[in-house]
Amino acid sequence: MLNTCFKRLLTALLLLLCSLTATAATVELSLDEALVMFYQRNLDLIAAQYNVDQARADELVAAAIPNPTLGVQIAEISNKPNMGSVAKGCNPDASVSCGPAEYFSFSQLIEVAGKRGLRMETSAFATQAAESDFRDAVRIFSNLVSDSYYDLLLMQKNRWLADEIVQHYQQISQANRLRLKTGDISEADYLRVKMEASRAESDLDNAEAALEQAQAKLLMVLRWPDKTARLVAKEQWPALQDIGQQAEQDQLILTALQKRPDLLGDKQRADQADKALELARRLKYPDVTVNAGYARDPSNNALNSFFVGVNVPVPLFYQYQGESDKAAVTLNQNRLAAEQTELTIRNEVVTALANWHSADKILQRFRQGLLQEAQTVRNSAELAYSRGATSVLDFIEAQRSYKNIMRDYYAAQINHTNAYYDLAKTLAVDLYAGNKPAATP
DSSP, rough: OOOHHHHHHHHHHHHHHHHHHHHHHHHEOOOHHHHHHHHHHHHHHHHHHHHHHHHHHHHHHOOOOOOOOOEEESSSSSSSTTTTOSTTTSSSOOTTTOOOEEEEEEEEEOOOTTHHHHHHHOOOHHHHHHHHHHHHHHHHHHHHHHHHHHHHHHHHHHHHHHHHHHHHHHHHHHHHHHHHHHTTHHHHHHHHHHHHHHHHHHHHHHHHHHHHHHHHHHHHHHHHHHTTTTEEEEEEEEOOOOOSSOOOHHHHHHHHHHHOHHHHHHHHHHHHHHHHHHHHHHGGGOOOOEEEEEEEOOOSSSSSSEEEEEOOOOOOSSSSHHHHHHHHHHHHHHHHHHHHHHHHHHHHHHHHHHHHHHHHHHHIIIIIIIIIHHHHHHHHHHHHTTTTTSOOHHHEEEHHHHHHHHHHHHHHHHHHHHHHHHHHHHHTTOTTTTOOOOOOO
């Protein structure tokens, strides 16, 4: 008896442990939570942040002033240097050594023609471009997270609908068994409804598979540590703001051209290339190296002396034409990239605005009575079928229409939300201010 009680207790504990484990593996997630995790884990954003850090380090390098050079030279080295020298600073005794000569020098490179200033401006534009690239990466990848999140939510709603229809058919099938026994319906009608119930179960299996795929996609996007976790998206809809949905198309295009960080980054790279071209053209102006020093030479009549000098490279054979040509090509490429980005933005604004208007109209059509009508038709057909006032084909058609309408409605909800986020992304409107990272040092 004691062993039996112990086995039952152990079994109960194991079941409880399994239940807790299953519960722990299911994570309910909001869009804000998904975004925060994404910003912390996404490798592309981390790489973009490193690019900003590297550009800032390059900016420090570009502003650096060349270090001076200190030199020490010992000349006239021998066993007994300058013996018997007649110089003033030397003992004329032939057996006395005056010692070697010593030279101490200082040299400093002086950049001319404003090269350092141009180099600093060039690196500053590079840093600004890297920061714009980082903001653009946040803009694009934030939208990727919202797309994956609402795709999961759509699969959840489709799965819920499929399960609701399966349960509904189970109730109807139970009622039809009784009606079949009493002769209220024919066996053919009973089998038709049963076949529809089987089809509903197949739809449920497909919905569960699609749900698992959407969960796996979001797990991959978020780089979730537990790949076996089951993510559940909360039914969270954005509070629609005025981001220009009702504005004219030309006005939205102008707004996007002013705010888009990808276009700004391309323009900054063009400005960087323009400064780099000017710097390359000024390389033909040689920099000056100033030398100064002190010499102590016992063999010289002037024992202690000072010297100054200037070194200037002569651009006689090579005048840096290759650097200038390469910088000019880079400038033209960056200007062309900016023009291509501008054309892309114009096309994206037109497409996003058209998708928004279409999605908004479709959703409003559902909310203005289409859902209620589908529910009414379904209930009426079911009531008429239960009383024998309509055929089984009309009943099945009403059920199918209800299922299709609900699926289309869920898709319209998600499409409406995605169109809103896509329009905001296209216009560079910040909807994630409370969650997104900043390009800080």
